[in-house]
Amino acid sequence: MILTLLGGGGFRVPLVFQALLADESAGRVTELRLHDVDESRLAAIGTVVDELAGRHPDPPRVVRTTSLADAIRGTDFVFSAIRVGGTAGRAADESLCLGHGVIGQETVGAGGISYALRGIPVALEIARTVREVAPQAWVINFTNPAGIITQAMREVLGDRVIGICDSPVGLARRVLEAAQHGGIVKDPDLRVELGGDRVRPDYLGLNHLGWLRGLHVDGQDVLPEVIARADLVEGFEEGRLFGAPLVQLLGAVPNEYLHYYYCSREALAADAAADEPRGRFLLRQQGGFYDAVGRAESSVEAFELWQQVRMERERTYMATNRQASGDFERDPRDMAGGGYDRVALAIMHAIANDVPADLILNVANQGTIPELADEDVIELPCRIDASGVKPLPTAGLADHALGLVLNAKFVERMTIIAGRDRSRNHALLALLQHPLVDSWQVAQDLLDGMIEQWPELADLA
Template sequence: MRLTILGGGGFRVPLVYRALLDDPGRAVSEVVLHDTDPRRVAVIAEVLARLAQGHPAPVPVRVADGLDEALEGAGFVFSAIRVGGTAGRIRDERIPLSEGVLGQETVGAGGVLYGLRTIPVALHIAERAAALAPEAWVINFTNPAGMVTEAMSQVLGDRVIGICDSPVGLVRRAARAAGADPAALADPDRAGYDYVGLNHLGWLRSLTLDGTELLPGLLADDAALGSFEEGRLFGGDWLRTLGALPNEYLHYYYFRRETLDSVRDTRETRGEFLDQQQGGFFERAAAAGGPDAVYALWERTRLEREETYMAHSREASGGWQRDSHDLEGGGYDRVALALMHAILGNSGTRLILNVRNGTTVPQLAPDAIVETVCEVSAHGARPLPCAPLREDQLGLMLQVKAVERATVEAALFKDRGAALRALALHPLVDSPAVAARILERAAKEA
């Protein structure tokens, strides 16, 4: 089976390829890379060549000349594009910050701006995939993952599934902190968990192992909470008040003042850091002198990237360093591989995914994309029923979903009113006048 990776020059593509090499199932017979930047994809192909060295049965890699060539004949398509590159991300961050509101890649005004720029390109990909590979499953990595998956689903229906490693990373870290073996989570006869929300806005509300509910004991134990990322981010007092473990990105909502204060006067936004780091990597890699040197450079750069993830939120919550368990996370590569195997093997595996709502959250439209626990088979991912949401959870979900749907509408129809509505209604944007100025400046600087 052919796997196509769109955004094949992306920095994390080697993680996917390494997972494929380590995969005992070996479902993939060829990897096809496509990227709009020939230099980047050439460097990443060299990193993959180094990973394949000495492997008894390496997966062949090919770089496609164009999008149609990459899509034709694909069994799975991983879409991990970045429209506008890191320069676009910098604008998404800096323009809102200049107006005193949060600028972030997927959250707040920055997420809306990124969505407006990305959705038209994602829709074109969906249309070409439907025409050239109608039986392929499209796995969307592209941020903002919820709204991009929602837009693509208008063309592909249930054959597009969004993934994120934040929820599964949270579940694993919570299980370990509660004294359970995270490996047991893979056995549905032993373990269960209730996670529901939108992408980068969800809550782990139950975690059971062998019939025992682990979450209340974990929430009551400050030492255990202090042993993992989300516990340190939110603090025991607030977590006990919520009665749940929030996704790490909810720190922007619950502690908006502290996070904004930590980033408002920053000399370097996350986008600026990545622009310098990755730009430097690709420049040095081009002159590194062989796959071994390029691979070593990639590994050093990757570790630095992971260590500095969400640095401003950590600064706002006490200024601590990520440890090995925090760095482990969920892994896009492992989530994607597990999803692919579950579809091919018709296994009924349970994964947290971004899929059409159906009746999971009755207050949302059936076609709205939610992030929740799904059962995966050859027919795709089916969201499982969940306990009713609390009013505060549902209220935040409804408001942010309205923002996501307005962003899709604005991108589809070039509707300024919908774009203004998306920005002004976001919980992290405090004024329609501010939203209008952000939109005007973004249009000028595009």
């Protein structure tokens, strides 16, 4: 089986390769093609991957290329994890937004819209290339904003593109561990398995805007018992982030990115006060890593550098949000990294080898949320096998969640049209209607700022 990884010079690529090395099934990936437009980054990550491959008796063949068509031609699966504009783009978007007094996170608010406006044309080019040179291939999209990019690519590839994210399964895992710690779940060895039958999360929403509404263990929903105990709620990351009173009020556990919506003032204040906001931190950290790997004397040294930087990256994840909610440290168990890599592997096995799996994915709505269009991409548990992906039956959204989802999906639709058709008016509608952009004048100023700093957005002037 051939897997093509777009964004092959990305920092988290070795996590994907580690997952491939751990796979000993008969239908495992035998060739990994790493594609990137930046040859130096591709070479640096290739050195880390080479070190991992050298420690394994039978690793997949690794091919590196800067040619998109060569990377995709004849492949079975495409894992898209690109970042148009690079980490410098994230830092620039963040700086622009904070300069106008709004949240600048790369997938939430104006920062996410800017990122999508740059990324949609490239994602559509990828989709058209897949359709031309590998029409049998499936695309697994991790490119952010994942919901928007997946929905845009569906216009070309239909059901053969699936969006993934590691946040929902991580949330379900942490809630299960809280239930075990509190004696609600007696089996200490039970885990949230990818496709397991004993633990079934009830999760619904959009990417980075969803809620865990239930956690069924051996047929019994244990989430209400967890939520009823403040000590358990504030014993896991999302519970500490939001606080027990809010979680108990909602009767559900929000995805961590909803912190930007429920605690907007606090999140903005923490970002504005930070000596080094997240985008700038990653720009400095990642730049230092790639420079250091270029000077490394061996692949062993390169791998050790990667490990050190990865742990620092995980430790500081959403640091300003945690600071705004009490300045707590991450649990070491939450810093293992990855998650999306195992989801991607499970998707490939489910389709290629007809090994059914139940996974939380970004797929077409198809009536699940009646208030949305069938083609709108949502995030929910699905059954996936050789026949494709089918959303699992679930109850609709509570009113408090539905309002946020309807507004966010309107913003996503406007962003897709703006990115696809290069429409300034649709970009302005997306910015104006986003709840984290609180002024028509600010919406105009933000778009003008995006156009000024990104030449590829000049046609939106």
